[in-house]
Amino acid sequence: MENDDFSGETYGALHDVFWCSLACLLAAILLAACGDDDMGSDAAVDSGVDAPEQDASDLDADPDTSPPSTDNCSGWTLLETMYPDVSLDSLQRCTSPEGLAIEESLMNFEGIVVAGTIAADGSDGATPCVEVLCDADYAYIASNALPHYSPQAAPIFETADTPIVHRIPLSPAPIDQSTAADSFEGINGCDSALNMAVTHETPTMPPFSHCWYETEDGSANTGLHHITDGEHVYTKIHCYGQTAGLITGVPAFAPCEEARPDPYGSPLFWSYADPDTLFVDYCGTHPAAITHNHWINEVCLEQDENGAPANGYATGATAFVVEDLDEADCESESDIVGWSYDGHPMRGTCLCMARADDGSCTDLRRARSGYVYAGLARWSDDESELPNVDSATVSASYFGRELMECEDAGDCCPDGGLCRLHCHPLLVEDGDSVTLSNRCVTPDYSWCSHAFRDHDDALEDSGYVYLDRCNGVETADGYVYVGTPTFPYVNSCFRDAPSETARDNTYIYLEAGGGGGRPPRP
Secondary structure (H helix, E strand, O other), X not given: OOOOOOOHHHHHHHHHHHHHHHHOOOOOOOOOOOOXXXXXXXXXXXXXXXXXXXXXXXXXXXXXXXXXXXXXXXXXXXXXXXXXXXXXXXXXXXXXXXXXXXXXXXXXXXXXXXXEEEOOOOOEEEOOOEEEEEOOOEEEEEEOOOXXXXXXXOOOOOOEOOOEEEEEEOOOOOOOOOOOOXXXXXXXXXXXXXXXXXXXXXXXXXXXXXXXXEOOOOOOEOXXXXXXXXXXXXXXXXXXXXXXXXXXXXXXXXXXXXXXXXXXXXXXXXXHHOHHHOOOOOOOEXXXXXXXXXXXXXXHHOEOOOOOEOOOHHHHHHHOOHHHHOOXXXXXXXXXXXXXXXXXXXXXXXXXXXXXXXXXXXXXXXXXXXXXXXXXXXXXXXXXXXXXXXXXXXXHXXXXXXXXXXXXXXXXXXXXXXXXXEEEEEEEEEXXXXXXXXXXXXXXXXXXXXXXXXXXXXXXXXXXXXXOOOOEEEEOOEEEEEOOOOOXXXXXXXXXXXXXXXXXXXXXXXXXXXXXXXXXXX
């Protein structure tokens, strides 16, 4: 979890956990120094090592069960801290089809050293690592949370080796449907969010109940830990916590920031509009308490025949064009890009919805989020006791231009001043259909400005499949989450019961009202 304005005390607390964990390791982390990923290179990164292919469906294979080495990935040093019920000695190589599927999906970082990153011993140039071990119920993905390139975003944090272990259920377990849950239809606090947006105030905690957040002293929270659409109970994600482990070992985080720089809103709008001052780079990555992704760029996660990263940052950044990523022109199925904490895979946007008897795909579709941008101004209320949410006041503010069609930011903020609108391509309602269009939008309060559009038939549009409230769908190969180019970008709730990683606070150093980063943009 990021806080973009650490105090010295919390910064020290993070490093105490980090260095004490490393001290438990008797030997220093050995770094390979036989390569360097050009941060802006279009050339493929080739490890030069042929990784043996594994087939998770080959039950006749004789898997290697020899004790694995865990000396080369700092993530393992946090295993017993994060999961006191597990010891490293109790884990072994993954042998089940589910565990082998996770193992085979992970990126091969052999021979890669990333300049501009900080290694576990404090030296310049770290080797990314991602490894997996299993027990009977879970896969444990250990990582130092480093991608294969130096993130191009520029928050106040350095990109450093930071241990993490993702705990992934091998078999998703249903949620008890009798669990008390908030309603998806009631988003508490969005009128207050609009009031603060009009007056440029900064809230003290998330104003919505679709995700969960609790202050340290327990004096405030966003509601229950579960939510329901009336038919199914889901587990909420933390409002700005981790939701999945990517195939790089880097965690995916919730689809919004905290109080600053965009109050509980989308960092994509800012980054997409201003490539010179990236808050999150075009691979969806930025360093904070732990380097993490807020959205998924498939090209940045593409692998070559050896499982190594196939592309440098420049190739991935050039490919991240929202309009292109929404076109219904899939030519091949997307690969797995990560694993959610309830055990379901996360894929890119091209999904197979039906297969022939020989396994070939007969219905390949582009996945689209079920959420549309409906506007923060929709929460205006002439009967409210709040002073700045009546329709006249809202219309007189910059929100009077919200959802207007645009070509650039000048159309949204022609008078300058404090106008927090961007011209951004996103999904909107167009009569009875959904379309991708450039509109004037605010980056703030993402859960309040977006609304879920319920599709009676997920396949109602030719070439598209619409995702559910958690940004997932049942495919020909089972349920998957999808990394989408529009909100919510990653899984926005858990369809099945998540592991403890979904609620782990190792990387959450927040206080109510905390935050940091840049001041509000004019």
